[in-house]
Amino acid sequence: SVMGLDPELIEIPSGEAAKSIHTCLEVVERLIQAGADRTSALIALGGGVVGDITGFIASTYMRGIPHIQIPTTLLSQVDSSIGGKTAIDLPTGKNLMGSFHQPKAVFIDLSFLQTLPEREFKSGLAEILKCGIIDDPALFAALESGAAEIARRDVDFLEKIIARTCQIKKGMVEVDETDKGMRRYLNFGHTIGHALEAESEYRLSHGESVSVGMIAAALLSARLNYLPSSEKERIAATVETLGLPHRVPDNSSTEGILSRLKVDKKKVR
Numbered sequence: 001s002v003m004g005l006d007p008e009l010i011e012i013p014s015g016e017a018a019k020s021i022h023t024c025l026e027v028v029e030r031l032i033q034a035g036a037d038r039t040s041a042l043i044a045l046g047g048g049v050v051g052d053i054t055g056f057i058a059s060t061y062m063r064g065i066p067h068i069q070i071p072t073t074l075l076s077q078v079d080s081s082i083g084g085k086t087a088i089d090l091p092t093g094k095n096l097m098g099s100f101h102q103p104k105a106v107f108i109d110l111s112f113l114q115t116l117p118e119r120e121f122k123s124g125l126a127e128i129l130k131c132g133i134i135d136d137p138a139l140f141a142a143l144e145s146g147a148a149e150i151a152r153r154d155v156d157f158l159e160k161i162i163a164r165t166c167q168i169k170k171g172m173v174e175v176d177e178t179d180k181g182m183r184r185y186l187n188f189g190h191t192i193g194h195a196l197e198a199e200s201e202y203r204l205s206h207g208e209s210v211s212v213g214m215i216a217a218a219l220l221s222a223r224l225n226y227l228p229s230s231e232k233e234r235i236a237a238t239v240e241t242l243g244l245p246h247r248v249p250d251n252s253s254t255e256g257i258l259s260r261l262k263v264d265k266k267k268v269r
């Protein structure tokens, strides 16, 4: 026992497929067997999949127990561990069952990032860039000129951009915990991004899809004269600098993307 605690380790398979009601029930059975009660707490140690499912179970187990997030991917450190959104996927779509349940604490350790595969790392960078674009010119500029630091995963540089991104997300969530107003800025790039992600049958990662989505949104804004086209160019150039895709893959269907836009979860009637 550590510090008089008696932790029980429960592992789940990696990958989005594990964010299911099936895994949920298995974990809950394990909790019951282990004697977890309303004085127990869950610790999510892993990426966003582990974080989302742990938060969801914590919000419903015995009508709700506390949980702590220890995110180990860049995306989960800057995005999914903060804000209290929990969810599991259903066969019909992603994140269709969930709740708002804030973690008691989020502990971010940068050393986890050393083992993260390049593609996962870039996915997280896309969300950091998003925060820079929507809320912080200095963060945007840091990414614009930080290719070298990013390529070598410079710890001091990462600490700055991760901390800043967490502050931005935290600030927006505090003003709008349940996604009705300002928190929706965080959806920048996600409308077209999600449609593209699903249309690619998830061959494009979330961050890759959001990157293209941000450029598409900027392009629309520029066409409607809400955004100077020089800013749209900056966004596209930075996406490219970060090694993220900057255009829709040639084989994707415009009709497919459009029909998916019509069933967007964010849409309100």
Ligand SMILES: NC(=O)c1ccc[n+]([C@@H]2O[C@H](COP(=O)([O-])OP(=O)(O)OC[C@H]3O[C@@H](n4cnc5c(N)ncnc54)[C@H](O)[C@@H]3O)[C@@H](O)[C@H]2O)c1
Binding pocket: 014, 015, 016, 019, 046, 047, 048, 049, 050, 052, 072, 073, 074, 075, 076, 079, 080, 081, 082, 083, 084, 085, 086, 087, 094, 095, 112, 113, 115, 116, 117, 120, 123
């Ligand atoms: N709740 C929210 O607000 C919110 C926000 C954004 C995304 N999400 C969710 O987060 C999920 C995506 O999270 P993710 O990008 O972290 O993916 P993930 O949890 O699937 O992790 C990606 C991969 O990296 C591995 N991994 C984790 N940490 C590692 C490390 N330190 N070194 C090496 N490998 C490691 C995992 O095993 C997995 O194979 C999605 O389900 C998405 O819906 C939730």
Ligand SMILES: [Zn+2]
Binding pocket: 079, 127, 190, 206, 210
């Ligand atoms: Zn996202």
